[in-house]
Amino acid sequence: MSTAVTDMQQASPPESSRVHYLNANYGIKSWLLTTDHKRIALLYLGSITLMFFVGGAFAVLMRLHLIEPQGALVEPDTYNKLFTMHGIIMVFFFLVPSIPATLGNFLVPMMIGARDLAFPRLNLLSWYIYIVGAIFTLYAAISGGVDTGWTFYTPYSSGFSHTQVVPVAVGVFITGFSSILTGLNFVVTIHKMRAPGLTWFRLPLFIWAIYATSIIFILGTPVIAITLFLLGLERLLHIGIFDPAIGGDPILFQHLFWFYSHPAVYIMILPGMGVMSELVTCFSRKKIFGYGFVAFSSMAIAVISFLVWGHHMFVSGQSIYAGLIFSVLSFLVAIPSAIKVFNWTATLYKGSVSYQAPMLYALGFIGLFTMGGLTGLFLASLATDVHLNGTYFIVAHFHYIMVGGAVMAYLGGIHFWWPKITGRLYPDGWARFAALVIFVGFNLTFFPQFMLGYLGMPRRYAVYPAEFQVLNVLSSAGASILGVGYLIPLIYLMWSMRYGPAAGPNPWGAKGLEWETPSPPPTENFEEIPIVTEEAYDYANPPRAVTRG
Amino acid sequence: MSGHVVPVRTYISVFLALLALTGLTTGVAYLDLGPVNTIVALAIAVTKMLLVILFFMHVKYSSGLTRLIILVGFFWFAILVALTLSDELTRNWTPVPTPWGLIFPLIRGLL
Amino acid sequence: MGDAAIHKSHSAEFAHQFEDMEQQREAGSLGMWVFLVTEIMFFGGLFACYAVYRALHLQAFELGSRLLYVRFGAVNTVVLIASSLTMALAILSAQTGKRKSVVMSYLVLTMILGAAFLAIKFTFEWHHDFVEHLVPGFGFQIRPEWGNVSNQVPMFFCFYFFMTGLHALHMIIGMGILTVLTLMASRDRFNEEYYAPLEVTGLYWHFVDIVWIFLFPLLYLIGGHYAMRGGH
Numbered sequence: 001m002s003t004a005v006t007d008m009q010q011a012s013p014p015e016s017s018r019v020h021y022l023n024a025n026y027g028i029k030s031w032l033l034t035t036d037h038k039r040i041a042l043l044y045l046g047s048i049t050l051m052f053f054v055g056g057a058f059a060v061l062m063r064l065h066l067i068e069p070q071g072a073l074v075e076p077d078t079y080n081k082l083f084t085m086h087g088i089i090m091v092f093f094f095l096v097p098s099i100p101a102t103l104g105n106f107l108v109p110m111m112i113g114a115r116d117l118a119f120p121r122l123n124l125l126s127w128y129i130y131i132v133g134a135i136f137t138l139y140a141a142i143s144g145g146v147d148t149g150w151t152f153y154t155p156y157s158s159g160f161s162h163t164q165v166v167p168v169a170v171g172v173f174i175t176g177f178s179s180i181l182t183g184l185n186f187v188v189t190i191h192k193m194r195a196p197g198l199t200w201f202r203l204p205l206f207i208w209a210i211y212a213t214s215i216i217f218i219l220g221t222p223v224i225a226i227t228l229f230l231l232g233l234e235r236l237l238h239i240g241i242f243d244p245a246i247g248g249d250p251i252l253f254q255h256l257f258w259f260y261s262h263p264a265v266y267i268m269i270l271p272g273m274g275v276m277s278e279l280v281t282c283f284s285r286k287k288i289f290g291y292g293f294v295a296f297s298s299m300a301i302a303v304i305s306f307l308v309w310g311h312h313m314f315v316s317g318q319s320i321y322a323g324l325i326f327s328v329l330s331f332l333v334a335i336p337s338a339i340k341v342f343n344w345t346a347t348l349y350k351g352s353v354s355y356q357a358p359m360l361y362a363l364g365f366i367g368l369f370t371m372g373g374l375t376g377l378f379l380a381s382l383a384t385d386v387h388l389n390g391t392y393f394i395v396a397h398f399h400y401i402m403v404g405g406a407v408m409a410y411l412g413g414i415h416f417w418w419p420k421i422t423g424r425l426y427p428d429g430w431a432r433f434a435a436l437v438i439f440v441g442f443n444l445t446f447f448p449q450f451m452l453g454y455l456g457m458p459r460r461y462a463v464y465p466a467e468f469q470v471l472n473v474l475s476s477a478g479a480s481i482l483g484v485g486y487l488i489p490l491i492y493l494m495w496s497m498r499y500g501p502a503a504g505p506n507p508w509g510a511k512g513l514e515w516e517t518p519s520p521p522p523t524e525n526f527e528e529i530p531i532v533t534e535e536a537y538d539y540a541n542p543p544r545a546v547t548r549g
Numbered sequence: 550m551s552g553h554v555v556p557v558r559t560y561i562s563v564f565l566a567l568l569a570l571t572g573l574t575t576g577v578a579y580l581d582l583g584p585v586n587t588i589v590a591l592a593i594a595v596t597k598m599l600l601v602i603l604f605f606m607h608v609k610y611s612s613g614l615t616r617l618i619i620l621v622g623f624f625w626f627a628i629l630v631a632l633t634l635s636d637e638l639t640r641n642w643t644p645v646p647t648p649w650g651l652i653f654p655l656i657r658g659l660l
Numbered sequence: 661m662g663d664a665a666i667h668k669s670h671s672a673e674f675a676h677q678f679e680d681m682e683q684q685r686e687a688g689s690l691g692m693w694v695f696l697v698t699e700i701m702f703f704g705g706l707f708a709c710y711a712v713y714r715a716l717h718l719q720a721f722e723l724g725s726r727l728l729y730v731r732f733g734a735v736n737t738v739v740l741i742a743s744s745l746t747m748a749l750a751i752l753s754a755q756t757g758k759r760k761s762v763v764m765s766y767l768v769l770t771m772i773l774g775a776a777f778l779a780i781k782f783t784f785e786w787h788h789d790f791v792e793h794l795v796p797g798f799g800f801q802i803r804p805e806w807g808n809v810s811n812q813v814p815m816f817f818c819f820y821f822f823m824t825g826l827h828a829l830h831m832i833i834g835m836g837i838l839t840v841l842t843l844m845a846s847r848d849r850f851n852e853e854y855y856a857p858l859e860v861t862g863l864y865w866h867f868v869d870i871v872w873i874f875l876f877p878l879l880y881l882i883g884g885h886y887a888m889r890g891g892h
Contacts, residue, residue: 002785061840109677114677115677116678117677118677118678118687118691119687119691120677178696184695184698185691186693187689187694188687188691188694189691190689191690192683192686192687192690193615193677193678193683193687218697218698218701219621219622219693219697219698219699219701220627222698222699222701222702222704223629223701223702223704223705225702225705226702226703226705226706227705230705230706230709230822233822237796237797238797239796239800239814240796240816241815241818241819241822245811246796246811246812246814246815246818247713247716247720247811247812248716248814248815249637249712249716251636252633252637252709252712255632255633255636256633256705256708256709259629259633259705277856303765306625306628307632309632310632310636313636317640317889318636318640319635319637319639319642320643321635321636321639321642321643322635322636322639325632325635326632339844367801427584434865474583478621486555515870535841536684544553552755552775554752554755554756555748557749557752558750560745560752561745564741564744564745567736567741568741569699571737571741571876574876574877574881575734575881578877578880578881586881587882589875590877590878590881593877594873594874594876594877594878595663597870597873598874599872601744601866601869601870601873602866602870604712604748605745605747605748605866605869606861606862606863606866606867609846614690615689615690615693615802617695618690618693618694618697619675619697620839621697622696622700622701623700625697625700625701625703625704626704626707626708627674627754628704629701629704629708630704630708630711631708633708633711634711634712634715635710635715637712637715645795650865654857
C-alpha cells in the first residue's frame with residue numbers, strides 16, 4: 001500500500017461549520033488568556049518570526065558593511081553591536097525556542113494522544129516570560145545595544161564595556177525561565193500522559209527528540225541564568241567573582257557560560273533532527289531505518305553535549321590537560337549525530353521518494369548538516385582549532401548547522417504541519433521555489449566563509465585585508481538572496497491562511513496520531529483518546545481514517 | 550508518596566537526628582583535624598540531606614523515576630564541578646618546553 | 661474509553677487535561693521534582709564557583725569564614741530544620757483529615773520559623789557585617805591582619821552574600837507560597853483526597869532547607885574555629 005505522495009489531497013466539505021481550536025472563541029482575550037497548547041504555539045510562532053526578522057535585519061546590516069574592506073556602512077563600535085545583537089537575538093530568541101515552542105507545543109500532546117500538556121497555565125506563563133525577556137532585549141537594542149559579543153566574555157562585559165549589558169543580561173535571564181518551564185512541561189507530559197498502548201518505543205522520533213531537548217533545557221539553562229546573574233551583579237557592584245583584583249578568574253565565566261551554551265546548540269539542532277525523522281519517513285513512505293538507534297542517539301547527544309564545552313575555550317588560557325579531555329569527548333559527540341544521518345539516508349534507500357517542499361528542506365538538511373558537522377571535527381582537534389578559532393571558519397561551521405540544519409528543519413516542519421495547524425494548504429510550487437532559493441542563497445553566503453576562515457580572516461572584525469574582498473562580496477550577495485528566500489514563505493504562508501484551499505485531516509497520507517484528527521484540530525484534540533497498537537512509521541499499513549466530528 | 554502516610558514518630562526521630570548532626574558538625578569544627586575537617590563536614594551534610602530527602606520529601610516511598618531524577622540532578626552538578634576543576638587546578642601543570650640540547654643530559658642525570 | 665476515565669473524577673480540583681486525579685497528582689509531583697533539578701543546577705553554578713575559589717584561595721576563605729558568627733549560623737540551621745518538620749506535619753495533618761485549623765497552624769508555624777531565620781540573618785549577621793565593613797561593594801575594608809591574601813578575602817564575602825542572599829530570596833518566595841496555601845486551607849480546599857499543593861510546596865521548602873544544610877558548613881565552618889586562632 002506504499003504509494004508516493006504525488007498530490008496534496010483536497011479536502012471535503014468546507015469546515016466553516018465545524019468548531020475547532022481557531023474558531024472556538026474569538027477576541028483578543030481568548031488568545032492572550034488561552035491555555036490551549038495549540039493557540040500558545042501560534043502565539044510563539046508569531047513572536048519568534050518577528051524576532052527572526054529582527055535578528056536577520058542585524059545580519060543584513062553586517063553583510064552590507066562587509067562588502068568593503070574598510071567597512072561600508074558603520075563605525076567599528078557599531079559593528080560590534082550589530083554582531084552582538086544578531087547573535088543574542090538569533091540564539092536566545094529564535095533558535096532556542098524555535099521548534100520546541102512552536103511545533104513542540106502544538107504537536108507533543110497530539111502525537112501522544114493527550115488533550116493538552118500537563119501544565120497548560122505554565123505553558124501560557126512561559127510565553128509571557130518570553131515576551132518580557134524579548135522586551136528587555138529589544139529595549140537594550142534601541143537604547144544603544146551591546147558590544148560584547150553574544151558570549152559576554154569577562155572582564156570586558158563585567159567591567160569595561162559602556163553598553164547596555166545589564167538590560168540584555170536581564171532579558172536573556174528572564175527568557176531562560178521560559179525555556180525551563182517549556183522543558184519541564186514536555187518531560188512531565190511525555191512521562192505521564194501517553195495514550196493507552198503508546199509505549200516509549202512506539203513514540204514518534206520527534207517526541208524522543210523533544211524529550212532529549214527538554215532534558216538539556218532543564219539541566220543547562222539554570223547555569224546560564226546564574227552566570228548572567230553573577231555578571232549583572234559584578235557590573236552593578238563593580239566587584240565580583242570574575243574580578244582578578246580579588247583573585248577571580250575571567251575564564252571561570254567562560255566555563256559557566258559554555259556549560260549551558262554548548263548544550264544549547266544541541267537544543268537548537270535536536271528538535272530539527274526530530275522533524276527530520278518525521279519528514280524522511282513520510283516522504284519515502286517507509287519506516288525509519290534503525291528506530292532504536294535514532295532514539296538512543298538523541299539521548300546520547302543530550303548527555304554527551306554536557307561533557308564537551310571546553311572546546312570553545314582551547315585558546316582562552318584553559319589548561320592543556322582539560323583541553324585534551326574536552327577534545328576527546330568532542331569527537332565522541334559527533335558519533336550519535338552521524339548515526340542519525342546514516343539512518344535517514346538508509347531510510348531513503350529503496351523508499352518511494354517524493355519531493356514536496358518539506359522533503360526538499362529535509363534533503364537540504366542532510367547535506368548541509370553533514371558539512372557543518374564534519375567541519376566541527378576540525379574544531380574539536382586541538383591543533384587545528386588553534387588556527388581556526390576566532391576566524392570565519394567557525395562562523396561558517398555553526399551557520400551550516402544552525403541555518404543549513406536547524407532553520408531548514410524548522411521550515412520543513414512548518415510546511416509539513418501547516419495543513420494540520422491552519423487547516424489550509426499552501427502553494428507547494430512557490431514553496432519548492434523558495435526552498436531552492438534558500439538553498440542557493442545559503443551556500444553562497446556561507447561557503448565562502450569557510451574559505452575566508454581557512455585563509456585567516458578573523459571573525460567579529462569590522463575591517464579586513466583587501467585580499468579577502470571577493471569572498472566577502474560573494475557572501476554578502478548570497479545573504480541578499482537568502483533574505484529574499486526567507487521572505488517568500490512569509491508571504492505565501494500568510495496568504496494561505498485566508499485563501500489557501502481547505503486541507504483534509506491527512507493531506508500527506510502520513511502516519512502519526514496528529515494526522516488522525518481533523519485539520520484544524522478541535523480544542524480537545526481528539527473526539528476519543530486513541531488506543532495505539534502499531535509501531536511508529538508503519539507505512540506498510542495505511543493511515544487510519546478520521547471520523548469527522 | 551502515593552498517599553503513603555509517614556508516622557509522626559518517624560518525623561520526630563528524623564528531626565532529632567538532624568539536630569544531633571548539626572551539633573556534631575558544629576562541634577567537630579572546633580577540633581583541628583586538618584583536611585579531614587572538610588571531609589567530615591561534607592559527610593555530615595550529605596547524611597542530613599539524605600535524611601531530609603528520604604523522609605521529609607518521602608523519597609523512601611517514591612518511584613524509581615523520582616530517584617533517577619534526583620540522581621541525575623546531582624550527577625550533572627558533579628559534571629560541572631569536575632570538568633571545571635580539571636581546568637582550574639591543572640593550569641600550572643603545563644610543562645615548560647625543554648630545548649633538545651638539554652634533554653639528553655637530563656635523561657642521563659635521571660638514570 | 662478515555663472519556664469514561666475523565667468523568668471518573670468529580671473533584672472540584674480535577675484538571676481536564678488529565679485522565680484522573682491520580683495522574684494529576686503524579687504529574688504535579690514529577691513537575692516539582694524536575695523543577696528542583698533546575699534549582700540544583702542554579703545553586704550548583706554558585707557552588708561550583710565556590711569550589712574553584714576555595715581550592716585556589718583556601719587561606720583567604722579561612723580568614724573570611726572565621727569572621728562569621730557560628731552561633732547564628734547554627735541557630736539558623738536548627739530553625740530551618742524545625743520549619744521542615746512543621747511543614748511535614750502540615751502535610752501529614754491534611755493527609756490524615758485533620759481540621760483545617762491544624763493544617764493552618766502548622767503552615768503558620770513554618771512561616772514564623774522562616775521569618776525568624778530571615779530576621780536573624782538580616783539583623784544580626786548582614787547588618788553587623790555591613791557595620792564591620794565586610795560587604796563587598798559597600799565600603800569593604802581590607803584589614804591588615806589578613807596579610808598577603810588580603811585582596812582575596814572579599815572573594816569569600818562575595819560568595820557569602822551571593823549564596824545566602826540567593827537562599828534568602830528562595831525563602832521569601834517560599835513564604836509567599838505558604839501564605840497562599842494558608843489562605844487555601846482556611847477555605848477548606850485541602851482534605852485526605854486533595855493535598856497536592858501542600859505536598860509539592862513541601863518538596864520546595866525541604867529543598868531550600870537542604871541548600872542551607874550545605875551552606876552552613878561550607879561558609880561558616882571553614883578553617884576551624886580553634887580557640888587559639890581566635891574565631892567566633
